[in-house]
Amino acid sequence: MERIVGIDLGTTNSLVAVLEEDGPRVLTEPESGARLLPSAVAFLPGGEVVVGNRARELAPDHPFEAILSVKRFMGVGLEHVSDEDRRRYRFVDGREGAVRFAVAGREVTPPEVSAHILRELKRWAEHALGGPVAKAVITVPAYFNDSQRQATKDAGRLAGLEVLRLVNEPTAAALAYGLDKGEEGTIAVYDLGGGTFDISVLKLRGGIFEVLATNGDTRLGGDDLDARLAEVVLAELPSELAGRPSVRARARAAAERAKQELSAQLRTEVVLDLPEVGRQARAPIGREDFERLVRDIVARTVGPCRSALKDAGGDVREIKEVVAVGGSTRAPLVRRQIEEIFGRPALVDIDPDEVVALGAGIQAGILAGGRRDMLLLDVVPLSLGIETMGGVFTRLIERNTTIPATVKETFTTAVDSQTSVDVHVLQGERELAADNRSLARFKIPISPMPAGVPRLEVTFLVDANGILSVTASDLRTGLERSVEVKPSYGLTEEEMERMLEESIDHAEDDVRQRQVREARVEADVILAATRQALAAHGPLLVPGEGDAIGAAVAGLETARTGVDYVGIRDAIETLSRTTEPFARRVMDESLREALANRRLEDI
């Protein structure tokens, strides 16, 4: 069976999992055994890109170059970025469409940044599974709109992964719980992640996981709690210092640590070390102070929960279980909020950091044909529609409609000899088109005819990933019409092609860098061993041998400073061939000595 992996591409951390015979399993980093990969990517001046913990550690000193929560920027435009985030990163100005980060003298889009995270997880998986991995299921917040989903899919493609399915995070969590407990009935999943909040209500019956309603806020998460707490310690500093991006980055990291401590203990301190200015700022804080500080942020989860319950058409008393997902649900305040909304304590049997990845692994297994007893029926989170006369938003597919979903609309022309029909597609719940999120403009060519005569049938299809596609046919001729798509906040097909080419080049670079590093390590090992043998067994050298070995050592030392790993390997080979007779003599001598000692002992 083909290996399909499940990936939780989180705001703070990312994980990869697979479904095995006895259930889903999280795959680990080969070198350290780590299960979580911090979703951090740093772009260094030499063009090197580092991912994970190292990138995270670079953040305080390189706040603009180390991107810590790229997920917040997937599929959005600069006009949707908060003031705080604009101070936090450097964006390319004056560009329409998707945001672009300005890092280390180059421009990168959020899908490119995410692709680095995915590539690293792919490496973990390939190592753990002992073979290539080319297909994946990736999770997204349930409340992600079409552009955000498309951006996630693009990131997968750039990382060399065919994204077979985007699964909503709360639904994935429900899968993991459902498999674990085999429960039936209606459940709610409350998912407060690093940057996004989702609430989903699902009905579980006979292995079918039917999402009844979902709601959320893609700009609400644990990051917001950290930012609020960071302000407390920043207030201890003069404003000039507190405004520096590197200081703010350190303050956020310190706040995150303190927040986690407050989940387990009643008091702690936010400690902000600033060695470059020889200062330290400390702010003692109690759990109650912290809760007062962030209560309004946590309370913002109430509205979406009520809306989801209402849309699900049920009563809160029908909810059998509430599953808590996301690291932020460890906070006692959040637990109390959940209990207040649903009238029951949250279920936290599965690690809230891992449950989404485990669910993604299960869905990957379902797609591979490994679990024919389970099936997910998910919904589109936000209504989809088009702009009609007078800037009105006309809904075509209502929110919480089960996907795949399709609808057909007939269009005609308003003026004589019109050669194309433009369709502006938007997503949201507001009455006016301008108040909703623009997804794309579609241009459909038609043969010129008097106004009102052409009849164009346009089919809107939301696939099982929650992504829209549009096809059109001319009702008079029955011919299919091509549709030219201009995504509002996404990458065009040409941009994707260019990035794919670049990413293949980079992937080669990455492989080369790794091989250079490995060859250098090997060179250092053999150089050290040679030096040690020469020092200990010099008398064993035959005439001329010392010079030959010396030349080979010098050759390898020169080669190892370069970036040509083939050259390094050749020099290693030369040195080991040159030292071989000497090494044999050293070995024989050691053996003789060992035997001599033994004989002495025997006597």
Add this chain to the structure above:
Amino acid sequence: MHGSETQERQCWRCGAGVGAGLVCPHCEAPQPLPPGSDLFAVLGLPRRLVLDGAELERSYHARSRALHPDRHQTAEARARELSERASAMLNRAYRTLRDPVARGRYWLELHGKPLHLDNKEVPAPLAADVFDTQEKLEELRSSPTPELRDEVRQTRDALAARLHALQEDLSSLYAGRNGDGLLGELKRRLSEIAYLQTLLGDIEATLGNQRGAHSRH
């Protein structure tokens, strides 16, 4: 009428006879919907206004298991495409038929008497209430007072109760076949329901705006 046509349907992939099925009984490939299928047929149910909710769900789940794209992910492009289209139709059928109001509207469409929701004509039984409510809303928008808000809330609750009763009544209308008169009666009741829904939406919007205006002070 199309019985003989469906007899001849053959699986596009393996050639086995598929009858009226949505997937091939032999190789499980999803099949194009038989031409002229209505939403009842998509769910494999008789064309009737009275439906058993549990049976509807059973049928929907069973067909989803066979048709959903997750089941055909590793198959060829044609199977994936057909599965997507058929699932989308199945989802629409379930969404439409499980809701008595949507089912009623669909019934009118099937019988060539669609309900036009942009119909500006106020249904006669509602005329007086509608007039009264619009007047109150207008007043609330121009000079809001707490008393007026309460009054509007009471109106809202009364109208909501009436809507609920009308919806409940649909099932008895569906159960009692009154032949030719049914379509006309159905249309009258559904337009009343649609009108009440719009009116309730207006009331909520006005009350909501008022709340926003208050919190800004």
